[in-house]
Amino acid sequence: MKITPLIASTFTSDGGTLFGLVPKTLWSRLMTPDENNQVPQNANSLLVTLDDGRLGLIETGCGPASRFTEKERERNGLGPGWPLLETLATLGIAPEQIEFVVCTHAHWDHIGGLLAGTPSEPTRAFPKATLYLHAQEWKDATSGDPLLYKAYPRDLIDPVASLYADSITTSKSTEVDVVPGVSLVHTSGHTTGHCLVRLHGEAIELDHPDSIFFFPPRQVLYLGDLAPTRHHLRLVYGTGYDIFPLDTRRWKHRNLPDLARDKVPVFFPHDPDLFGTTLSPHPKLEFAPDKPLRIEFLPGKVPPTANA
Numbered sequence: 285m286k287i288t289p290l291i292a293s294t295f296t297s298d299g300g301t302l303f304g305l306v307p308k309t310l311w312s313r314l315m316t317p318d319e320n321n322q323v324p325q326n327a328n329s330l331l332v333t334l335d336d337g338r339l340g341l342i343e344t345g346c347g348p349a350s351r352f353t354e355k356e357r358e359r360n361g362l363g364p365g366w367p368l369l370e371t372l373a374t375l376g377i378a379p380e381q382i383e384f385v386v387c388t389h390a391h392w393d394h395i396g397g398l399l400a401g402t403p404s405e406p407t408r409a410f411p412k413a414t415l416y417l418h419a420q421e422w423k424d425a426t427s428g429d430p431l432l433y434k435a436y437p438r439d440l441i442d443p444v445a446s447l448y449a450d451s452i453t454t455s456k457s458t459e460v461d462v463v464p465g466v467s468l469v470h471t472s473g474h475t476t477g478h479c480l481v482r483l484h485g486e487a488i489e490l491d492h493p494d495s496i497f498f499f500p501p502r503q504v505l506y507l508g509d510l511a512p513t514r515h516h517l518r519l520v521y522g523t524g525y526d527i528f529p530l531d532t533r534r535w536k537h538r539n540l541p542d543l544a545r546d547k548v549p550v551f552f553p554h555d556p557d558l559f560g561t562t563l564s565p566h567p568k569l570e571f572a573p574d575k576p577l578r579i580e581f582l583p584g585k586v587p588p589t590a591n592a
Contacts, residue, residue, distance in 0.1 A: 285465050286333040287483060287504060288375070288491040289551065289559035289577060292345025292368035292397055293327035296361030301524040302512065302554075314515045322361060325513075325554040326579065327393050329368060330506060331375070332483065334464060339377060340384035342466075342481050342506050343553060344368060344397025344409070351396075351403055368397050369409070382410040384463055387417050388508030389475045390425035390436055390444075391525075394553070398444050406443040415444075416462040418470055419454035421477025435475070435525070473532035474509035474525065481506040490549065492559065494577045504549045504560075510535055512554035514561065517571045540571055547575075555579070 299321050303311040308321075315323040327345030334340070348366035349357055356362070369379065379400075387395050398415065401407035417425075425436040426445055445452075453462070459469045459482070467482040487500035509525070510532055511517050519536055522529045543550060544563040551560035557580075561573035 285335055285483065285485045286489040286491055288331040288333070290329045290331055290368060290371050291326050291579065292329040292343065293347070293393065294361075294363035294367065294556075295325055295327065295346055295393065296322040297325055299323040303515075304522045304524040304526065304529070306521055311515070311521075315513075324361070324556045325393075326556050327397075328551065328553050328555065328559055328579075329397075330481075330483075330551060331372070331377075332466060334466075335485070336464075338383045338463070339381050340386065340413070340463065340466070341368075341382055341410075342386050342483075343388065343394050344385060346393050347396035347399055347409070351399060351401070351406070353403075366397075379410050380412055382413045384466075385410060385413045385415050386462055386466060386468065386481055387415065388480060388506070388553070389421050389478045390417060390441065391475075391509075392437060392440055394508075395444060396440060398448065399440070403439065406447065408447045413451065415448050415452045416468060417452070417454050418468060418477040418479050419456045420470075421475060421479070422452065422454050424476055471508075471510055471531065471535050472528050473535060474523065475527055478508060478510070480508050480510060490577070492577045494575070495549075497575075501547075501549050504551065505543065506551045506553070508553055511550070511552055513552050514555055514558055514573055514576075516552075517563070518569060541565070544571055549575075549577075551577075 299317040317323050330342035332340045345368050349362050349364055398409055399406045400409040425441050459467050461467050465485045468479045469482050470479050482505055484503040488504055519533045522532045526532050544565055547562045549560050549562050559577040562575040563571045564574040566572035
């Protein structure tokens with residue numbers, strides 16, 4: 285299996301919401317907000333090439349900027365164009381070649397890239413892809429429950445449900461292999477049906493110039509919004525959107541020590557600087573990156589300082 289990290293979208297969000305209970309005096313040392321209290325985020329995706337050659341994506345980001353109104357683009361700080369499809373094109377991959385998409389949950393910045401076209405005439409961005417989600421997540425997303433407020437906007441969920449109706453596969457399992465070597469692992473926390481994605485195999489190739497391992501990793505975790513950025517590895521650093529924040533903390537408390545011990549690469553969906561990293565215990569930060577995969581060095585390209 286080969287994993288290629290990609291930037292699906294760039295956008296901004298309110299820093300206080302991103303860091304939840306953490307005071308601004310603390311989080312602003314980590315991410316500098318603008319005059320509107322907005323901080324930069326990426327929607328980071330993974331392109332997965334299975335051993336049999338099939339291609340898939342872990343998450344799709346926000347989708348094309350053209351699908352949003354000018355007001356929405358301004359409010360969300362959406363970057364121009366469609367980074368996900370633009371990057372796939374540079375890799376010689378057409379949307380029709382993507383055979384599966386796995387999403388941790390159904391918020392707009394994770395599944396928005398399932399749609400192309402315009403708001404009035406949406407189309408499937410990946411015509412031949414099967415979409416995999418947890419059953420509880422899809423139930424909540426399509427429920428119209430007013431208690432969920434705007435977590436699952438109808439102008440996104442309804443077209444996805446209609447256009448992918450024959451291609452949505454859900455599971456109620458705690459962990460399930462959706463395709464060989466790609467597992468959805470239910471965690472709760474950020475949403476009731478939130479999952480992380482575990483990629484596993486005999487030897488995983490990480491297509492990134494930073495990914496120098498003595499032995500190729502045998503598993504990689506895409507953490508979803510359990511840890512949207514590296515700063516959220518700390519137990520109390522959760523988003524204001526978390527429905528069950530104690531579940532998020534519980535998962536980190538139980539699992540991060542083992543991931544650090546075993547040097548398992550973890551990937552972050554929203555970090556604007558790192559796609560992912562391996563971890564080491566830290567006396568103040570609890571856990572800190574020790575083998576970062578930096579976003580400034582795109583996959584397949586040699587870092588400009590490599591020969592310095």
